[in-house]
Amino acid sequence: MSEHEPELAGAQREHWQRTYGEHPGMYGEEPSEPAVHAARVFRAAGARKVLELGAGHGRDAVYFAREGFTVQATDFSPVGLEQLHEAAGAQGVAERVATVVHDVREPLPLADGSVDAVFAHMLLCMALSTKEIQALVGEVRRVLRSGGVFVYTVRHTGDAHYGAGTGHGDDIWEHGGFAVHFFPRDLVDALADGWQSQEVHPFEEGDLPRRLWRVTQTLPR
Template sequence: MTEVDPLVMDDQRRHWRTTFQSNPAMYGPAPSGPALHALELFERERVRDVLELGAGQGRDTMAFLRAGMNVTALDYAPEGLAELSDAAASPGVAVKLTTAAHDVRSPLPLPDESVDAVFSHMLFNMALTTGQLTTLAAEVRRVLRPGGWHIYTVRHTGDPHAGTGLDRGDNMREHGGFIVHFFDQDLVNCLGQGFSAPEIVSFEEGDLPRRLWRVTQRKTVPANDAPDRSRRSSPES
């Protein structure tokens, strides 16, 4: 079994920063398919405060901002966030945007129960061990309000790149300098503690194509925290 090398994992930050510096707007301005799905759900559920993890250069962030939502965008490459801030200035939505350079291996810089939804597109696929992902999922639950939504996408073990490339341990593989953690059903279930049963939708993206799952869950409320509905007034006779 290949051991995870923390130094190799840490170097991903440098790799992403270099990538954003060399490729301004590398993903283009159009929002991803998962973001459009999330936007439809968020508008229907009247979501107002969104946390986006791994926002990058902000193509999905801008869709949420234009819909009138307040967005906190986190990424550990400040170069991408700078491009996002510039993009938000033109349509006048910068007032609804908060950005922060942040490594999701550390606790999320938000108070408890402070957002209605958390969204990420392939952030959970980054160079994160299973233990780090479990901690991150718990942090997502902490910052979500009761009933809040968690939508994330991941490449899974049915992807053409799974099982190929450099083995980095813990179901992680490196291709072209990028380390990807490939998910299986057990890992989705493991990260779902404190959430509703996951809705998992398969989709493809890109030229390879990448094969992904879109996972949608809702923060559950413990039974002892739910309103007491057992005391109901009897109808008058």
């Protein structure tokens, strides 16, 4: 992905706006398995303030709030975040959830060391170039406090959709209007440089099934 980056990014933003609008609450209200794992890890680390990147309509953000965390939820889809806000209100946790429309290609709108934990379920494997992913992980590192925890998931190159559909270069493949950056293991390892890498856990999700890694890593104190 190079000269076509802005076009692909814009198309994906429109895709998600349309998808959330046509399918409100499309992932249901139950939290994802990675979010359940992350809540355990965050609690063990003494985290209170959680940043979720790519929160969508909020099943995981609302779950974190129900678990007692204060959550800053970001997404580039205003439609998804409106649904998140409604869900937080309906479940009585609106006071613990703040939403911000934000594209992760831009610097995170947070101060240095201002959050205890960061969660991103399949956000890093959206239509982002390797350079953009590296910059984003640098931003995550900047906003985390010393000893903070980062849990993220990505589809990897062992997934059935890798190599299928329209190729955009840089391991990005578009299938059914949805573009994914499939991660090779060496990219996960490169992103862990300077962190305390605790776990790279393979798992499957959905009917295909999608094949992913769940990565848990801690910022050194």
